[in-house]
Amino acid sequence: MIKLENVTVGYQGERLTHPISGSFAQGSLTAIMGANGAGKSTLLKTLCGLLPALSGQIEFSQPRKMALSWLPQQSDIDRSFPITVFDVVAMGCWPNTGILRSIKRNDVERIYAAMEQVGIANLANYTVSQLSGGQFQRMLFARLLVQDTAIMFMDEPFAGIDSQTQEALLSLICQLHQQGKTIVTVLHNPTIVEAYFPQTLLINQQCVHWGETKQVLASCSLYDSPMKMALNFG
Numbered sequence: 444m445i446k447l448e449n450v451t452v453g454y455q456g457e458r459l460t461h462p463i464s465g466s467f468a469q470g471s472l473t474a475i476m477g478a479n480g481a482g483k484s485t486l487l488k489t490l491c492g493l494l495p496a497l498s499g500q501i502e503f504s505q506p507r508k509m510a511l512s513w514l515p516q517q518s519d520i521d522r523s524f525p526i527t528v529f530d531v532v533a534m535g536c537w538p539n540t541g542i543l544r545s546i547k548r549n550d551v552e553r554i555y556a557a558m559e560q561v562g563i564a565n566l567a568n569y570t571v572s573q574l575s576g577g578q579f580q581r582m583l584f585a586r587l588l589v590q591d592t593a594i595m596f597m598d599e600p601f602a603g604i605d606s607q608t609q610e611a612l613l614s615l616i617c618q619l620h621q622q623g624k625t626i627v628t629v630l631h632n633p634t635i636v637e638a639y640f641p642q643t644l645l646i647n648q649q650c651v652h653w654g655e656t657k658q659v660l661a662s663c664s665l666y667d668s669p670m671k672m673a674l675n676f677g
């Protein structure tokens with residue numbers, strides 16, 4: 444479980460969000476929603492420990508370092524770095540092996556199994572600059588599968604990908620949820636959120652809604668206009 448008590452996030456002391464209190468239960472599947480610039484990515488980075496909270500407390504029921512993995516926004520990643528798909532997916536082993544130790548045969552099998560599961564085993568020797576957006580996103584999911592942590596944070600995993608890849612990745616998220624993972628995903632599309640995500644955390648500077656997705660979306664007065672809602676939570 445991850446418990447938040449009056450947590451605010453932001454930069455240089457300037458808070459982006461209303462204080463957030465509540466918890467991500469073990470095994471829950473939650474969407475974080477809010478307008479552009481509302482602080483969703485900042486909240487995710489704060490939960491991961493990459494940024495300090497401006498105020499409040501975040502408590503993990505297990506040591507955070509080994510328990511979580513993070514799928515960053517594609518725009519946060521330098522795709523010109525000369526590294527192969529295999530090597531990126533192999534980074535999922537680092538929490539267990541350390542950066543400098545070589546991976547074992549068993550790890551290589553896990554890496555190939557993960558690439559197979561997301562349909563990119565044939566791209567193992569490609570460099571990341573040679574991948575399409577959807578292939579790149581599948582690669583990041585393969586790394587998450589290798590990391591195999593109890594908690595998974597994902598930042599806009601479907602941004603800029605085709606509907607077939609989106610379906611494949613949504614089905615993977617559902618499988619991971621069924622395996623008991625705690626999954627927190629930043630998303631913009633209310634139709635996907637309503638169909639697949641039982642819990643929603645809606646944030647902006649003035650208020651926070653957190654609970655069952657239907658109730659959270661219904662509490663938003665713009666619920667009848669998904670597009671308006673995605674762009675302008677108020």
Ligand SMILES: Nc1ncnc2c1ncn2[C@@H]1O[C@H](COP(=O)(O)OP(=O)(O)OP(=O)(O)O)[C@@H](O)[C@H]1O
Pocket residue numbers: 454459477478479480481482483484485486
């Ligand atoms: N490193 C940084 N230093 C200062 N301000 C930042 C930094 N990173 C982001 N911001 C600002 O913080 C605000 C929130 O950014 P964030 O990326 O968390 O929003 P978001 O809700 O994820 O938005 P989007 O839906 O557009 O991805 C934005 O106004 C952004 O300009």
